[in-house]
Amino acid sequence: MTKALLSVRNLRVEFPTRRGTLVAVDDISFDIMPGEVLGVVGESGAGKSLTGTAIIGLIEPPGRIGAGEIRLKGDRIDDLPPERFRRIRGRRIGMVFQDPLTSLNPLYRIGHQLAETIVTHTGVDAGTARRRALALLAEVGIPAPEARIDNYPHQFSGGMRQRVVLALALAANPELIIADEPTTALDVSVQAQIITLLKRLCRDHGTAVMLITHDMGVIAETADRVAVMYAGRIVEIGPVRAVVKTPLHPYTAGLMGSIPKPDADVTRLVQIPGSMPRLTAMPAGCAFHPRCPRAFAPCPTARPNLEPYGDAQVACWLFEQPSAAAEARA
Amino acid sequence: MLAFLVRRALQALLVMLVVALIAFTLFRFVGDPINQMVGLETTQAERAQLREALGLNDPVIVQFVRFAWHALQLDFGVSYQFKQPVVTLIGERFPATIELAFVSAVVALLLGIPMGVYTALHRRSWISTALLTVSLLGISLPVFLTGILLIFVFSVTLGVLPSFGRGEVVHLGFWTTGLLTASGLRAIILPAITLGLFQLTLVMRLVRSEMLEVLRTDYIKFARARGLTDRAVNFGHALKNTLVPVVTIVGLQLGSVIAFAIITETVFQWPGMGLLFLIAVQSADIPVMAAYLLLVAAIFVTINLIVDLFYALIDPRIRVDARTA
Amino acid sequence: MIDVDAPLPSTGATHRRGRLAALLDHDLVYSFTRSKVTVGAALVTLLIVLAAVLAPWIAPHDPFDLRQLNLLDSHLPPAWAADGDRRFLLGTDDQGRDVLSAILYGARISLSVGVLSVALAALVGIALGLIAGYAGGALDSLIMRGADVQLTFPAILIALLIDGTMRALSGEARNEDTAFWVLVLSIGLSSWVQYARTVRGSTLVEKNKDYVQAARLIGLDPTSILFRHVLPNVMGPVLVIATINFGLAIILEATLSFLGVGLPPTEPSLGTLISIGNKFLFAGEWWIAIFPGLTLAGLVLAVNLLGDWLRDALNPKLR
Numbered sequence: 010m011t012k013a014l015l016s017v018r019n020l021r022v023e024f025p026t027r028r029g030t031l032v033a034v035d036d037i038s039f040d041i042m043p044g045e046v047l048g049v050v051g052e053s054g055a056g057k058s059l060t061g062t063a064i065i066g067l068i069e070p071p072g073r074i075g076a077g078e079i080r081l082k083g084d085r086i087d088d089l090p091p092e093r094f095r096r097i098r099g100r101r102i103g104m105v106f107q108d109p110l111t112s113l114n115p116l117y118r119i120g121h122q123l124a125e126t127i128v129t130h131t132g133v134d135a136g137t138a139r140r141r142a143l144a145l146l147a148e149v150g151i152p153a154p155e156a157r158i159d160n161y162p163h164q165f166s167g168g169m170r171q172r173v174v175l176a177l178a179l180a181a182n183p184e185l186i187i188a189d190e191p192t193t194a195l196d197v198s199v200q201a202q203i204i205t206l207l208k209r210l211c212r213d214h215g216t217a218v219m220l221i222t223h224d225m226g227v228i229a230e231t232a233d234r235v236a237v238m239y240a241g242r243i244v245e246i247g248p249v250r251a252v253v254k255t256p257l258h259p260y261t262a263g264l265m266g267s268i269p270k271p272d273a274d275v276t277r278l279v280q281i282p283g284s285m286p287r288l289t290a291m292p293a294g295c296a297f298h299p300r301c302p303r304a305f306a307p308c309p310t311a312r313p314n315l316e317p318y319g320d321a322q323v324a325c326w327l328f329e330q331p332s333a334a335a336e337a338r339a
Numbered sequence: 340m341l342a343f344l345v346r347r348a349l350q351a352l353l354v355m356l357v358v359a360l361i362a363f364t365l366f367r368f369v370g371d372p373i374n375q376m377v378g379l380e381t382t383q384a385e386r387a388q389l390r391e392a393l394g395l396n397d398p399v400i401v402q403f404v405r406f407a408w409h410a411l412q413l414d415f416g417v418s419y420q421f422k423q424p425v426v427t428l429i430g431e432r433f434p435a436t437i438e439l440a441f442v443s444a445v446v447a448l449l450l451g452i453p454m455g456v457y458t459a460l461h462r463r464s465w466i467s468t469a470l471l472t473v474s475l476l477g478i479s480l481p482v483f484l485t486g487i488l489l490i491f492v493f494s495v496t497l498g499v500l501p502s503f504g505r506g507e508v509v510h511l512g513f514w515t516t517g518l519l520t521a522s523g524l525r526a527i528i529l530p531a532i533t534l535g536l537f538q539l540t541l542v543m544r545l546v547r548s549e550m551l552e553v554l555r556t557d558y559i560k561f562a563r564a565r566g567l568t569d570r571a572v573n574f575g576h577a578l579k580n581t582l583v584p585v586v587t588i589v590g591l592q593l594g595s596v597i598a599f600a601i602i603t604e605t606v607f608q609w610p611g612m613g614l615l616f617l618i619a620v621q622s623a624d625i626p627v628m629a630a631y632l633l634l635v636a637a638i639f640v641t642i643n644l645i646v647d648l649f650y651a652l653i654d655p656r657i658r659v660d661a662r663t664a
Numbered sequence: 665m666i667d668v669d670a671p672l673p674s675t676g677a678t679h680r681r682g683r684l685a686a687l688l689d690h691d692l693v694y695s696f697t698r699s700k701v702t703v704g705a706a707l708v709t710l711l712i713v714l715a716a717v718l719a720p721w722i723a724p725h726d727p728f729d730l731r732q733l734n735l736l737d738s739h740l741p742p743a744w745a746a747d748g749d750r751r752f753l754l755g756t757d758d759q760g761r762d763v764l765s766a767i768l769y770g771a772r773i774s775l776s777v778g779v780l781s782v783a784l785a786a787l788v789g790i791a792l793g794l795i796a797g798y799a800g801g802a803l804d805s806l807i808m809r810g811a812d813v814q815l816t817f818p819a820i821l822i823a824l825l826i827d828g829t830m831r832a833l834s835g836e837a838r839n840e841d842t843a844f845w846v847l848v849l850s851i852g853l854s855s856w857v858q859y860a861r862t863v864r865g866s867t868l869v870e871k872n873k874d875y876v877q878a879a880r881l882i883g884l885d886p887t888s889i890l891f892r893h894v895l896p897n898v899m900g901p902v903l904v905i906a907t908i909n910f911g912l913a914i915i916l917e918a919t920l921s922f923l924g925v926g927l928p929p930t931e932p933s934l935g936t937l938i939s940i941g942n943k944f945l946f947a948g949e950w951w952i953a954i955f956p957g958l959t960l961a962g963l964v965l966a967v968n969l970l971g972d973w974l975r976d977a978l979n980p981k982l983r
Contacts, residue, residue, distance in 0.1 A: 065564055099566025106564075111557035114576055115656060116583070125575075126565045161655040177565060350812075357813050369832045475972070479965040481915040481935075483922045484957050487942055491954070495945055502946075595818035602820070605923055606942075620828035620925055628828050639816050 012083060013040035014217050015064070015102075015185055020077035022059050022068065022241075024288075031288040032075070034059050035241040038315065041185065046211065046218045048232030048249065050225060050264070052285050056241040057221045061187040063087075064219070065104045066094045081185075100130045103178040107190040109170035113162035119173050120158035123180055130181035145176040148213075150206060168199035172206065179210060186211065187219045192227060204231055225264060229253050237261045240285055240296035242312075247321020257323040259301045295326065303327060347647045351640045358636040362629040363406045366416070367395075369625060415630035420622045425630045429612055434515045435505055436611035439603065440596045442518075443531040447538035448589065452582075454539075455546025459554065460573055470543070477540030482599055486533040486606035493529060501526050503608035534603045538596060545588060550581040583653050590646035594639035705969035712963050716771040723765035724751070728930070734760050739944075742951050755951040757940060763951060766937055767959050773933040774960070777847055778914040782906055784852030785913075789859025790902065794890050796860065797867025808864070811857045819916055822854035827925045847926050851916050858905045866898040900978055907971035911964050918960055934960045 022034035034056040041047045049057045062068050064079055066087070079087040086097060098104075106112050114122060123142035124135065133141070139158070146154035149172040162170060171191065178186055188207065192200040208231055211218050220232055228235050229249060236246040237258065245258040256262040263281040283300040286292055292299055298308035305326070307313075313324045390396060394405065409415070415425035458467040480488075494502035506522035508515040517523025553559060554577055562572050601613030608614070612631060619627035715722065738760040743753045754763040796807040814822065830846050870876060870893055879889050920926035921935030922942075929936055934956045941953025 067560065067563060095563075095566055095568065097566070098564055104561075104564040106557055106561060108557060112561040114558045114562070114580065116580055116654070117576075118655075125567065125571065129565075129567055129571065163656050174561070177561070181566070353809070354813050354816055365829065365832075369829055475965060475968060476961075479911070479915075479968050480961055481918050481922075481964070483919055483935075484938065484961060487938065487945070487953060487957065491945055491950065495948075495950075594816070598818040598821045601824070602919055602923065616824070617923055617925075620824050620831070623828060623832040625832055628825070632825065635821065636816070643816070 013080075014043040014082060015041040015219075016078075016080040016083075017060075017064065018078045018080075020060065020063060020079065021075040022056070022063050022072060023075040024072045026071075028289065030075075032291075033072070033241050033288060034063065036077070037238075037241075037243045038077075039236055039243060039246055041217050041219060043184065044211070044215050044217055045233045046208070046220055046231055048228035048235040049219060049221045049238060050223065050228050050235055051238035052223060054285055055238040057223075057238050058189050060238075061104065061189050061219060061221050065098055065102050065187060067104075096130075099126060099178075099183065100181045101183050102185045102187065103181075103183040104187040105174055105178045105189065105191050108194045109167060109174045110162070110194075112174050113170065113177075115162055118159050118161055119165075123158075123177060126177055126180040141180075142176075145180060146173070148210070149173070149176045149179075150202075151176075167195050168202060171195060171199075171203050175203075175206065175210065179214065179216070182214060183216060185217045185219065187221070189221045190223070191220075192224070193222070200227070207231070225253075237264065240291065241288075242296060242324065243315060244297065244325065245321060245323045246315065247319075247323075251320045257318060257321060257328060258297075258325045259303050259327075260297050295324075343651055344648065347644060351644055354640055355636060358633060359407050359410065360403070362410075362632050363403050365625055365632075366406065366629045367402060410630075410633055415633075416626040418619070418627050419624045420618070420627075421624075425626050428615060428627065429630060429634065430513070432610055432612045432615050435517075435609060436597065436600050436604070436613055438516060438518065439527065439530055439534060439609060439611060440593070440600055442527055443533075443535035444538060444589075444593060444596060446531060446535040447542055451539045451542030452546055452585075455543040456550060456573075456578065456581075458543065459547045459550035462551075471547075474540045474543055477536050478544075480536070482533060482537060482602045483606050485536050486529070486603060489529050489533055490606070500529050502529070505610055530603050530607045530609055533606065534596065534600060537599070538592065541592065542585070542589060546581060546585055549585055550577060553577045553580045556580075583650070586653075587646050587650050590642055590649070593642050594635075597635060597638060702969060702973040705966040705973075708962060708966040709970060712771055712959070712966070713775060715768055716775050719765075719768040719772045723762075723768045724753070725762040725765045728769070739949060741949070754955050755949075757937075757952045758944065763937075763955055766932060767934070767956050770932050770934045770937050770956060771959060771963065773844075773927060773931065774914055774917055774935070774963075777844065777851065777917045777927075777933065778910055780848045781851035781855070781913045781917070782910050784848060785855040785909060786859050786902065786906060788852065789856035790863050790895075790898075792856065793860035793863025794867055794894065797864040797894075798871060798890060800871075804864075807860065811860055814854075815857050819851070819854040819912070820919060823850035823916060823920060824923075824925065826850040826853060827920065831925075843927050844931070847917060847920060850920070851913050854916075855909055855913065858909070859902060862901045862905060863894075863898050866901075867894050870894045870897065904971070904975050904978060907967070907974055911967040911971060914960075914964055914967070934963075 017040070018038045020034055020037050021032060024031045024033060037056075037060065039047070049060065051057050059068070059072075063074055066089075068074065074087055077087070078085055081097065081101060086094065089097070113119065120139065120142055123145060124138040127133065127138040127141050128135070131138075143154045143158060146158060151157055151169060151172055157165075162173070165173060175191075191207065192203050195203060204227055207218065207220075210216070220228065222228060232249045234247060235249045235252050236243050237252070237260065238244070239260050245252060245256070245261045247257075252261060253265060256265050260281070281300055286296060286299070292309070294307070294309040294311050295301070295304075295313055298304040301308065307326045313326050313329060315322045315324045316329060318328045394402065397405075413426045417423065418425050418428055421428060454470055458470055461467050490502045493500040501522075504526060505517045506524070506526035507520040508517045508523060509519045517527055554573075559572060559577055562576050567575075597613075600609075600611060601617055603609065604611045604614040605617055612634075615627060616631045618624070619631065720726075738756055738758050740749050740752055740756040741747055742755045742763075743750050749756075752762045752764070754767070756762055757766070792807050792811075796804040827846060827850050830850075834842075867890070876889055876893065917926060917933060918935030918938070921933045922939040924939065927933045927936050929940060932940070937956040938953050938960070941949075941951075941956065944950075944952050
């Protein structure tokens with residue numbers, strides 16, 4: 010069995026405040042295989058972005074990683090000293106953010122920003138770096154790269170800018186890219202282009218992708234596997250076809266039902282009543298139970314763990330082993 | 340970019356026009372233009388004649404144009420108090436003020452920018468806290484109090500630095516400089532520190548707050564995510580983006596430095612324009628007041644234009660026209 | 665996004681604890697009591713303000729009562745010095761006035777000018793801002809151009825100009841009693857712009873909101889709309905501006921008095937006292953200038969600290 014590229018175990022991200030410590034990511038574990046696309050989907054505030062930020066080590070104080078391990082190809086990275094971690098960023102793990110306009114420094118030409126990244130990680134001379142930058146721009150689909158390499162960010166349209174951002178993230182050829190809502194800030198017509206581009210680039214370079222988004226449609230098209238997050242926890246994770254076609258967790262089922270399908274024969278879209286709980290008022294037991302149409306005895310009392318079920322893993326008492334469920338009820 | 344500059348130039352012209360109007364109003368209606376030319380014995384008839392001869396009964400617009408025309412030729416009339424042409428008076432004292440302002444600004448920038456960067460990058464160190472506390476003093480102490488305290492310590496108690504005057508000056512054409520003589524250099528130290536302290540504080544706090552803002556942006560986050568070194572992120576990216584608005588604001592402050600020089604010059608009896616203006620205010624010497632106003636306005640407006648030009652050159656969003664791909 | 669400062673869900677218990685407890689639990693009060701520096705600053709300010717307000721009652725002497733002054737008492741150093749006199753704790757000046765009492769009365773005057781000029785600036789600024797924002801068009805342009813022109817000049821210059829103009833207008837017969845009000849006027853008029861800009865911005869935002877359009881449709885008076893809806897929204901930033909302004913106003917007044925165009929020696933503010941004392945620094949009689957100086961510095965420092973805290977507390981970005 011191939012070794013996981015990224016391995017996250019029991020990760021916990023917390024924020025100490027004067028009202029107590031708020032836990033935003035609560036004991037999540039997952040793997041990403043080399044070259045695979047893992048989608049991470051969930052509502053705003055579910056903790057998806059924080060997970061990505063934690064992996065690349067950019068959590069801002071007072072937030073911090075409270076517990077857990079993050080391993081890259083078996084080596085622990087979450088406890089690395091800052092300088093060693095810096096060398097991993099960009100070189101082995103890259104990250105792309107939502108808004109391409111604010112992701113680029115407006116005062117520097119993009120050629121400069123590209124070359125800078127290349128030189129930092131590979132130490133080549135300026136000429137080589139520039140040639141590589143041109144190649145990258147061509148690869149991400151910027152027309153006439155020689156003309157545009159000396160442009161400033163504001164001279165590009167939104168879609169083109171996101172391509173530049175992708176080029177920057179791929180400049181040092183990382184093994185994993187964390188893409189945090191890469192299409193949310195773009196026009197719908199451009200979104201598809203960027204997603205296709207992302208898929209192609211990662212296939213060509215063998216890069217794994219952690220694709221964070223709230224858009225199930227993007228996941229369905231792009232991801233190999235998908236993790237569904239709710240209130241800082243992973244409630245279901247599995248191959249994308251399985252999760253989309255036969256969602257196990259009631260929350261996932263609700264998400265799938267809420268996607269408009271033009272060819273399906275439905276009269277109403279499914280709506281999940283209520284909203285995700287705030288960090289300061291997390292329900293006991295399963296975090297979803299107050300909104301769950303299928304909640305029963307063990308749900309409010311104990312938190313279900315991620316257990317395998319068929320191709321996928323799910324954290325729900327409905328699918329737990331009978332003995333575990335009985336224990337919880339007791 | 341051309342359109343931008345033209346717009347700014349027009350704005351500058353408008354400001355000058357308004358100031359000229361105010362100066363003219365002061366000159367003509369608050370002050371008495373024939374004040375210095377008459378004695379007590381002059382009869383009413385002679386005064387009326389004089390008014391006519393000076394064109395004081397012409398329509399106001401005509402008088403204003405005449406005033407503006409004279410002003411452009413640097414003819415501001417004669418000071419009520421000193422009985423000398425205003426332009427001569429100001430001209431003699433202009434270099435003193437400019438040198439003082441310049442030296443204090445340089446000191447403030449050379450010290451303030453590094454201090455600001457340091458306090459932004461090392462937010463929790465005790466040095467930062469100390470610097471910020473001292474900076475609070477810098478804002479709180481009125482300029483004249485700083486001057487007096489400095490005089491008290493260095494002139495009265497320690498006796499090492501002079502407390503008044505400019506020292507020996509060297510004449511270079513129409514300019515006089517105190518920077519080329521030992522006594523001149525010693526004389527400028529305390530006034531420059533006095534005038535520079537509050538500027539230093541301002542610069543330091545400005546750099547700090549701008550840098551903190553910049554450090555929170557997405558492009559800095561992305562730069563870090565790309566694994567750029569701390570040095571590249573903090574100085575290559577953050578500092579450059581910080582300095583652009585900082586230089587703009589500092590440039591705009593230069594004008595107020597010239598105004599605050601009034602206070603410093605008073606405390607140290609520094610023979611500059613500011614002291615002249617103060618004496619004019621105290622003795623209601625309208626021609627000097629009006630002329631100083633116009634001159635200072637011209638300086639401010641010029642500095643503003645230069646700063647705008649600088650900003651346009653530095654920020655590519657203004658310099659290079661935005662084109663969509 | 666994580667909402668770490670979301671309020672705790674309201675339960676019956678909160679209601680029972682009462683509104684005072686809820687008030688004390690507010691973020692503002694919390695950050696205030698946590699910062700020892702701010703508490704210290706507030707205490708100092710309070711102390712000086714109280715001392716100033718109560719000056720007529722707690723000052724050991726009346727420095728303006730010519731009958732009490734005795735030239736034999738002049739030039740006395742502070743009580744703890746060799747030639748000191750226990751009656752005059754901080755020494756006396758060249759007229760025999762008790763420095764401590766002079767400081768108390770002087771602080772009173774300085775604070776009065778500060779408060780009144782800030783009130784004037786706020787009044788003018790808010791009014792002009794509301795008008796400019798609401799009326800729009802030519803009136804708005806006019807007010808804003810005027811503001812721009814005025815902003816080109818530092819406050820001290822404007823204050824000096826207004827003072828000089830008043831002086832010229834009133835001619836030789838300059839009434840020293842009016843010095844106080846001329847000062848309030850010059851300082852107030854030199855600092856209205858900040859208020860106007862902020863208020864105008866808020867007004868513009870509110871003006872376009874639906875409820876304002878609706879109110880206008882049914883014929884509600886625009887003044888009441890402005891007062892009841894725009895004004896409350898704008899009070900936070902206005903307060904912040906006012907605290908900065910207050911410190912600046914005190915400094916400005918002290919500076920003008922020091923320069924001799926503010927309050928005269930017969931009704932001295934802290935600035936005037938310092939300028940009087942300045943003349944005797946070289947004679948070694950430091951107490952006449954230094955004590956008022958320290959008081960002034962302490963007052964402004966305290967006010968600035970309070971203002972800093974207020975700005976940080978009200979700024980959501982820094983939480």
